[in-house]
Amino acid sequence: MAKKKKDPQSDDEAGTSGEASVRKRKKGDQNEDFEMVDKDEVPDENKPTEPKKAPKIFTTREIGKRYLPREEYLALCIREMLIYLVFMFIVALLAAGHRSKSEYYLSRVMTKLFVETKFQTLTTSEIISYNDINTLEQTWEYFDYYLINTYWDYWYSYTERIYPVLDEDKGIFYENKLMGRPRLRQLRVRNDSCTVPEDFRLMFANCYAEYSSSSESRETYGPGNSSAWSFKSASDLKSLPITGEISTYGGGGYYLDFPDTMEASNNTIRELFQNLWLDRGSRALILQFTTYNTNENIFFTLQLLLELPPTGGVLPYYKIHVGKYLRRDLWDFVLLGFTGLFALFVIMYTVEEIYEFLYFKWYYLSSFWNFLDLVILILSYITLGYFVYSFMVISDEIPHLIKTTSTHACFDNVNNALNSYVTYLAILFFFAAIKVLKYMNFNHSMHQMQTTLSRATKDIACFSVIFFIVFITFAQLGHLLFGSQVQDFRSFVTSVFALLRTAVGDFDYHKIENVNHFLGPLYFFAYIFFIYFILVNMFLAIIIDTYSEVRTSIRDQTKELHTGDIIGQWFRNLLKSCGCGRLVAKYNEPQTAGTEPSPTEDIQNLLRRCGFTEMEIDLFFAKFDIPRDKAISQEEMRNKLLTNLQSDAGKPQVIPEGQERDELGETLMARIRVLEDNITEVNYKIDLIDNKIDAIQQIRSRKRTAQADT
Structure with a gap:
């Protein structure tokens, strides 16, 4: 042995x-x-x-499992879980407290008004919306229609002008007050920002490249008599870059703040149109304004971006920012108080993680949950940093922006600060929710699931490399084959998302088929075959195989207590203390009844001691139609065995006779001799190893004796 x-x-x-x-x-x-x-x-x-024992206040789940008894360890896990659930509740409350249904309703009605509402063009008499704009002519006509939606000087109808609106009621939908003036900003590129090929220099004198900071034009053009014709930097305008579908556009440019009346705005727009404000050098047109709804204490910012690519035409895009920047309700101050509690929890968990690192040294980094704790702590500090930053920016800029009436009130810094805080808070909630799985070891089944995932992690990680190589190859192939004509494959990134959407059935097969009637269907069916029929099923096979191994290994072990058992025990003790002992007795009846080993368990243990594998044990129970995982009495088992034996007795049995029986016996004896030879060889090797160990121990004892003598 x-x-x-x-x-x-x-x-x-x-x-x-x-x-x-x-x-x-x-x-x-x-x-x-x-x-x-x-x-x-x-x-x-x-x-x-x-194991080194830690002070009780610093004893965590990872430290306690090294030396605490099972029940004390589970009690520690429950305590740690309850504390973490409080932390999760605070994070969820902070994340949900910065979003409300009113913000969605305001965004919805504003989007329908400025983006989805259709208008009729004067040149072609087409009925289009903002998303349908494709030419510069439609762009200028949209401005005329847009101005009607901005100025609400009369009730019900601006054309009839029957019921003038009071100054305090003037605003979009009569409820949303404009903060300052709407601003129209243009970004341009130089006429020498690219090189014209020599063969076409007689046809084209100028070349206008795609927008970038290096190709941006900052020269005065046109009449040059106002800010609409003179460049201003981002620091002068206090605006931030905006990212569209083609490029990211800087915060500077040529701008125009609309006047306070519709007639003056129409005259200004007409002047820009007549002096050719938009030409070949124009690359982006940004229309931005901010409103405040006093009923819900909500600020709303809309950015309408019209991109003018080097290929010609217009690509519409829009961006929305909604948020509460003023604290006036009790709930706002409650959230502020919970933010303070959140900071205290972060400090407490920081101390715990530092002590765990000092306790485990570099072994601390070998646990996945420790890495997750570090990610949560880093995100927590980033979230707190953005909270402080947004608080300072809002306190500094909001009072000034509210008082702005004659110029544009730029809320870019305020929007960016609050959006960054809410974004990191949402990401923090996501990772914090994943950590809840660490405490979900309530019963035997959950323990099996967690063990399966932990054991399959390495295999899944290795196979994921193969999966993503094949997946990225298909994405790049789709971009090269269909990227020039199909929108979903216009870039490598969009190709990746287009293939991911096939999992939910969101894929337009006819578009790639129209591009190429042969390669389109071939590409689609090859992707479905390799990704879903082979690779995805391999993922499932890895998990299923690991689960069967875990279930077999756990079945051989003695069942140990889990957190659910401790919670149930505490609950029963609580019922006893409340005088509900009868309920506890009824609850314990099936528990005590199942403590004695059943006949099926006796048979399983006996077969295991005889060297049978779990598969052979399953076949044995299936042969005699005995449920393995269900309690069965001895009388029922005896009847099932007799019934199966009697049914087998009536069947004709084929028994080898004569020469066939002798040949079968010789074959079996040969196999037995081979097995005996192998066992003898194994025993010989074990004896050699044992002798070597004895020799090593003798040498060590001689060295120690020699050192003691010297």
Whole structure:
């Protein structure tokens, strides 16, 4: 029998058992004989190291499982879980507190008014919306229609002008007051920002490239008599860059703030149109304004971006910012108080993680949950930093922006600060919710699921490399084949998302088929075959195989307590203290009834001791139609066995006779001899290893004796 080397990590189990004994091998013959001796009889260098105990206030789940008894460890897990659920509740409350249904309703009605509402063009008499704009003519006509939606000087109808609106009621939908003036801003590129090929220099004198900071034009053009014709930097305008479909556009440019009346705005727009404000050098047109709804205390910012690519035409895009910047309700101050509690929790978890790192040293980095704790802490500090930053920006700029009436009130810095805070808060909530899985080990089934995921992680990670190589190859192939004509494949990134959408059935097959009647269907069916029929099923096979292994290994072990058992025990004690002992007795009846081993468990244990595998045990129970996972009485089992044996007795049995029986016996005897030879060889190798170990121990003892003599 071979000796098994003890794992160093098994000290946890030794600590929990509380036994102060180790194994000692007796010298003598080659047979392995072990006896239990006390730790005090073992030399100091051979004593097993006990886990270091931490102070109770710093004892965490990872530290406690090294030396605490099982019940104390589970009680510690429950306490840690309850504290973490409080932390999760605070994070969820902060994340949900910055979003409301009113913000969605305001965004919806504003989007329908300025983006989805259709208008009729004067040149072609087409009925289009903002998203349908494709030419510069439609762009100028949209401005005329847009101005009607901005100025609400009369009730019900601006054309009839029957009921004038009071100054305090003037605003979009009569409820949303404009903060300052709407601003129209243009970004341009130089006429020499690209090079014309020599063959076409007689046809084209100028070349206008795609927008970038290096190709941006900052020269005065046109009449040059106002800010609409003179460039202003982003620091002068206090605006931030905006990202569209083609490029990211800077915060500077040529701008125009609309007057306070519709007639004056029409005259200004007409002047820009007549002096050719938009030409070949124009690359982006941005229309931006901010409103405030006093009923809901909500600020709304709309950015309408019209991109003019080098290929010609117009690509519409819009962006919305909604948020509460003023604290006036009780709920706003409640959120402020919970933010303080959130900061205290972050400090507490920081101290815990620092102590765990000092306790485990670099072994701390070997746990996935420790990495997740570090990610949560980093995101928490980033979130707190953005909260402080947004608080300072709002306190500094909002009072000034509210008082702005004659010029544009730029809320870019305020919007960016609050959006960054809410974004990181949402990401923090996502990772914090994942950590809840750490505490979901309530019962035997959840323990199996967690063990399956942990064991399959390595295989899944290795297979994911193959999966993503094949997936990225298909995405790049789709971009090269269909990117010039199909919108979903216009870039590599959009191709990746287009293929991901096939999982939910959101894929337009006819578009790629129209591009190429042969390669389109071939590409689609090859992707479905390799990704879904092969690779995705491989993922499932890895998980299923790992789950079967985990279930088999756990089935052989003795069932241990889980957090659900401890919670149930506490609940029963609570019922007893409340005088509900009868309920506890009824609850314990099925528990006590199942404590004695059932006949099926006896048979399983007997077959395992005889060397049968789990598959062979399953086949045995299936052959005699005995449920393995269900309790069954001895009488029922006896009847099932007799019934199956009687049914088998009536069947004709084919028994080999004569020469066939002799040949079968010789074959079996040959196999037995081969097996005996293999066993003999294994025993010989074990004896060699045992002799080498004895020799090494003798050499070490001689060295120690020599050192002691010197």
